[in-house]
Amino acid sequence: MASLTVLLRHSGKWNDEGNYIDFSIEGILIKExxxxxxxxxxxxxxxxxDLSTNTIKxxxxxxxxxTPMEIHNDMGYRVYVELKKENREFGMYPLCITTMEKELISGDGLNQGDIVQIDEAVQMYDSDTDDTLAIELANSGEAIGVFELHKDLIISKTNQKEVMAGQVYKDKATLKEVMENYAIAQRFQFRVDRSNAVSYALICISEDCDWRFKASSINKSELFKVREFNDNHTCPLKDKVYEQRQASSSLISGIIRTKLTNHKRKYTPRDIIDDVKSDLGVDVSYMLAWRAKEKAMNFLRGEPADSYKKLPGYLYTMDKTYPGSHIRMEKSSKNEFMYVYISLYAFIRGFDHCRPIVVVDGSHLKSYxxxxxxxxxxxxxxxxxxxxxxxxxxxxxxxxxxxxxxxVRENMCIVSDRxxxxxxxxxxxxxxLPHCACIWHLWNNVYKKFKKSHAKLSEIYFSMAKAYTQTEFDSLMEKVEKVDIRVxxxxxxxxxxxxxxxxxxxNRGWTxxxxxxxxxxxxxxxxRELPIYDFLEEVRKMFGRWNCSNRKEATQTYKTLGKKYQEMLELNETMCTQLPVNFYEYLLELVNNIDEYSFSKKVEYKCIQIQTVDHYTVVPSTEYLHIVNDGGRNYTVCLLERKCVCGRFQIDELPCPHAWAILKSKFLMPEEYCSSYYKxxxxxxxxxxxxxxxPDKNDWNIPEHVAEEVVLPPKWKRPPGRPKKKRDKNLSELLLPKNQHSCSICGQGGHNKRTCRNAPRNK
Structure with missing residues (x-):
């Protein structure tokens, strides 16, 4: 690890011109x-x-x-190291050391009359140990020294079980939540007697009870100290066990926050009611639970309007983190948000190596x-x-x-709905540029427009859309005409x-x-229910996970093609060598129903135990041109142009069964005749x-002009009625046959293997 030589100046003082004078010198080595x-x-x-009695600046x-630069944390140290790396001369950027005496004080030493002013800016000043906080104290605005308060004496968590006089809490909000939890745990109720920026006093809900609690800030700082606490109740039992008023929506929201950090978790008000009853023994209403959830979500995600304010800094950070990306935001003349567009450099770089069939679509956001x-x-x-x-x-x-x-790329195409x-x-x-339609959305239009013979038309239509030859297409279109000429x-x-x-x-391939x-x-x-900033970040992380997973799968494969393309190639080989003609037609129909994206689901098939029939006869014409006889029909295959009259060789860009027969006869590797996109x-x-x-949001380095950019939420009027969580499905989707599960032992439906009482099926 590299070291840097540093000149130390100490035992001196700073003059009015910002110069350190009357000093002695030393030298040290620091690690990068x-x-x-x-x-x-x-x-x-x-x-x-001696750091136990002194502090150094x-x-x-x-x-x-x-104005001299002060090093007071790790970031300041890294900045100094970078400066020294550029100017390695021993005398450049000497460190000027100021030594100050300190006095240790405890929580009991902070009394109400202490002339103590705790500056929030230095409240978390780094000290030489992890167990103390260094606090700068002042008298009448003039600094009188740096003191240390043990961190163990400052209560910062709201799950504090014991409350007693002399305790110091990091702020009033923490103290309030601790007292609300304490009241619920001890089964009593209190009401606020006095509450302002510097004091917090509580009394029992019963006027005749002696229970009292008083706390106040330490000399108007954020720290609150318990001054008086009488925990003896003299009130009637009915006043203590009456409906718990301390179970407020604010208190419950603090309890359930951790259960709402994952946006995918469904956590309903009914779940909150059950959890509060189980954890606190308190019954709360549905509306109180709903409000508690809203407050917890606002605490975690912020107000929906504030999410738009984060966009300039977020987009700027993305642009700096991913150089070469294309990121844009559009606003109205009134600075209201209109559009945002994001293409990360990883996407742009990868686009050159995949088939340029671009699928576009939109979906509604469900945030405020x-x-x-x-x-x-x-x-x-x-x-x-x-x-x-x-x-x-x-x-x-x-x-x-x-x-x-x-x-624009060659052979580029846009695919979308209508x-x-x-x-x-x-x-x-x-x-x-060609603009093609999603065949499923087009079929839905046909379904809604022509309500007749849907079952017959559906099978014919999808086979026709994926047909490989003109003869097959025309034959299917004749069937459509017979069913309904309007279609x-x-x-x-x-x-x-x-x-x-x-x-x-x-060539759309399978897309x-x-x-x-x-x-x-x-x-x-x-x-899609998240505010816009959180939503965009969730999208970025999702694509990042997919990118990593796909890269890992591609680098770890031992095969010559990608997984789904290898399966397709093996299926074609099976059709070529091991199956008779009638079963070949079944598998061809299976292949026609394969979709580009859904093919990752493994195609399952079972070879019937039959006598192997090699029904392909290969007759060469030239070195690359061959005739393949398949069940009495001749197919012309050109290996040089990668074409077959069946259409599959050139459209799928994989050797079809006829091409496979030629490759086997010539002992050629099929991978050489596959598209490079599949490798x-x-x-x-x-x-x-x-x-x-x-980088973490706290480490973002946002320029002032970006931080000050104004982005207002778009104009919006809440529609009447309850917000919809799901879109309305059309008739064709409602009538789709549902997947029917069957038992793996007997093969019958209605139960699974754990409850099966039937005899096993013959295998």
Missing amino acids: YASFNDLVGSISNQLGI IQYNVEGNR YTGTFVSASTLDGAAYGVIDSENDAAWTWFFEQFKIAYG NESIIKSVSRVYPD KEYLELAGYEKWARLYAPV MTSNIAESINAALVSA PSTIVMTYDVPVYPL
Whole structure:
């Protein structure tokens, strides 16, 4: 560990010009990564200063400033070390040491008549031990010395069980909560006789009782000392056991705060009522519990309007922590919040290594001022933000910021629901970019518009959207026409290129829905109730966790493809070599229902015990061009262009079963014919830049012009009725078949293996 030589000046004094004169000199070595206490120990050892009876003040002069800089904590020590590293000359930045005598005082020595003034700014002054607080005392405004008060004598926690005269509390609020807890525990009630900034007096609720409590501040400081306490009750029993008035919403809020720190936990007023009854033995009303929860949440999160004031400093810190990010905020002419946009550098860097199919979506915030959370995603989040609502101006602004951050890539495509504002905004900002529809949202529109034969149309529609060949698509469209010709006309009007994979102007791969965006919204259901500052921070941390998890999975794999792509490749091989034609059709239907995002769920299938049938015949035409006969039908496969007439080779960008047959006959590795997007090396590059943690808020270095920036909450009027926690589901969602669980022993439904009384099924 590197050391620095430091010149000490001591036994001198400061003159009016800010110069340290009449001094003696010494020298010490300090370590670069030491602490302030280490510095104090080194100086006291070198100069022979007894810290039990003295304190030292460490100062040094800075060029251009007459006022000397004082080192009084670890941060000040680190600043000094950085200065010395740049100017290593022995005589540069000498430390000037001032020694002061101190006197030890105890809590009993702080009486009401003491001429003691405790300066809040130096109340937590670091001393040479961890057991004492150094307090600067003054008489008539002039400092008379530094005294030490043992920390054990100052009560700072509200769970204090014993109360007695002479105790010192860190402030009045702590004392009040201690007395409220004490009254509940001792089963009596009190009322306030006198309460102001310097005194706090209580008496029993019964007028004839002798119970008294008096406390006052120590010479108008924040410290409160118990002056008198008569804990003997002479009141009737009924006055003591009557309804407990000390169980206030403020007291209960302090008790339940720790249970509300996790926003995902559901902690209802009914739970609060039960916990208060169990812990305190007191019955409280539902309204009191509700108010206690509101106060606890306001204490933890602050007022909703104050959350907007934190945004300038928060966004500035993010911009400095993640250089290269694109972070913007828009305000109205009256400084009211409108929009915020965030693209971290980790997202921007990773976008170059993933398929440029961008899924956008919005979801409503449920905090006091509401708003709409919007996101743009590829493999994971690429950009996110908050807008006032899903309108043309807001979405246009969001896409403009996205274009500035990411530009336009070849084969790029936008996928969204059929929101009119999104459609208009994409056409304005990206006039030449394909804008495709989420096939699930389009189907919901069909479902609501044409209420006929939904079960038949649903299966046909989704197969048609994922069809690989023109023949398959036309055949399915004929079936749609037979069921309801109006649906065919509606789909034609929507544009085949919007929803059919076969007609898409770019390769959408398996990204046929907006599932990734919906998954982000689902992961943030509880977070959307937080104030905007806490919500944005929760989103940042969530994407940081995902980034770390995906990078870890990609770096630790031993396979040549990512997990879900490896499973797909193995499934194609199985279809190629081990299955007969009729079962091949079943697996092809299974593959057609695989979605880009949901494929991470392992595809489960069981190979029927049959005789292996190699039903593929490979006939080479050229080195790269082959004919594969599959059950009497010929498929032309070109390895050079990675194409097959079945359509799957070029769309999935994985060897289809026909290509697999050729690769096996030529003993070629299939991974060479897979998309680079599927390989772990590319996935690692996508998540190469981690989302580093933000520094603690107390360590933020915010410029004055940023700290003074005014951000007011948006104008908002509370809608009538009870706030909705869940969105209204449409008819198609309500009629969806629910997952039916079956017993793993007998295979029947209605129970599980723990309660099964049936015979095991034959395996």
